[in-house]
Amino acid sequence: MSTFGTQTRALATSAISRKPRQGRSLASFERMLEATKALMLERGSEDFTLQDVSERGNVSIGSIYLRFESKDRLLHAVIAQELEQVIAGERAMIDEVLAQSGSLAEFLPLYIDRYSRFLAENAALLRTIMQRAAIDPAVSGPGRETAQRSARMSLDAIMTFRDEIGGADPEIKVQAVFQIIFATIARQYGLGATAESGDEKVWTLMKPELSRMALAYLLFDEQSSIRPADR
Structure with a gap:
């Protein structure tokens, strides 16, 4: 399929x-x-x-x-093929991690490790595709579509453990965690350096959650185990 x-x-x-x-x-x-x-x-x-x-x-x-009519068309064919293979490879990676994970505590470190390796292996070609997407509308749409499909796979995988996630809105928490994970790994391997990588809708959604996470972390008293909600 x-x-x-x-x-x-x-x-x-x-x-x-x-x-x-x-x-x-x-x-x-x-x-x-x-x-x-x-x-x-x-x-x-x-x-x-x-x-x-x-x-x-x-x-x-x-x-x-x-x-192919031109070099541009040849590049389009290669980029389309590689975007397809990225999605297929990522799907296989996530399925393998899920199969080895019985809890969120088991899933997250394994997922981060494997996802990091996966992006590292594909970083060189993804950077070239991003460069093309920044100047070629024919590539920017498929590139954005692939990024959205990729993110959805990770979000769904983490949501497999929604019963372990606290709070009234697990989906918002999962989106915030994924964005932080992706941004950290992407920075490590030089991805997302162009305007094409930015998504204003996601950033608008994530900014409040990022602020809340930062505040909760800063207010947390590790020695006494007092959380901000208990004060």
């Missing part, structure tokens, strides 16, 4: 001028995508030419133009 989001699927579909149908043409098509991805990782940007792709992938320039 495809993990494509609606906008990501549209990006993938519009990128390709002519889809490969036979084994040899399909293999050549895959080499184009793999070579482009390898160059994006190697250069840390889109600073390469279709000739570079041709040489790296052992495909002719004519074959590339048969499948």
Whole structure:
């Protein structure tokens, strides 16, 4: 079952001028995508030419133009594929962590560790995609869609343990915790450095919760175990 989001699927579909149908043409098509991805990782940007792709992938320039109208379209195809793989990989990671966790106390440290590793492994390519999204509306929509789907998976996973979460609104608490976890990891690996990473709606929702968490932490008396609500 495809993990494509609606906008990501549209990006993938519009990128390709002519889809490969036979084994040899399909293999050549895959080499184009793999070579482009390898160059994006190697250069840390889109600073390469279709000739570079041709040489790296052992495909002719004519074959590339048969499948893609331009370098931009080739990049769109690679980005759509990578966004799909990020979602699929993250889903598998979260499912594995949930399967090993019987409580929130077991889940959180394992999740943070595995999520950190996952973002670290994908950081280089995600940074390049973010750079593209900042200047290309065709990519910004699918990028935002993927970020939202990614966040929803983590939120749902933490909410699996909602019976252990105190307070009147567990969902708000879970969103605040996830945003802090993501922001910390993203900063560690250099993600979210562009305007594309910002979401004003999420920030508006999270600011009051962040303030409350900071206040509760500062007022908490660890030695006497007196919480602000008990004073």
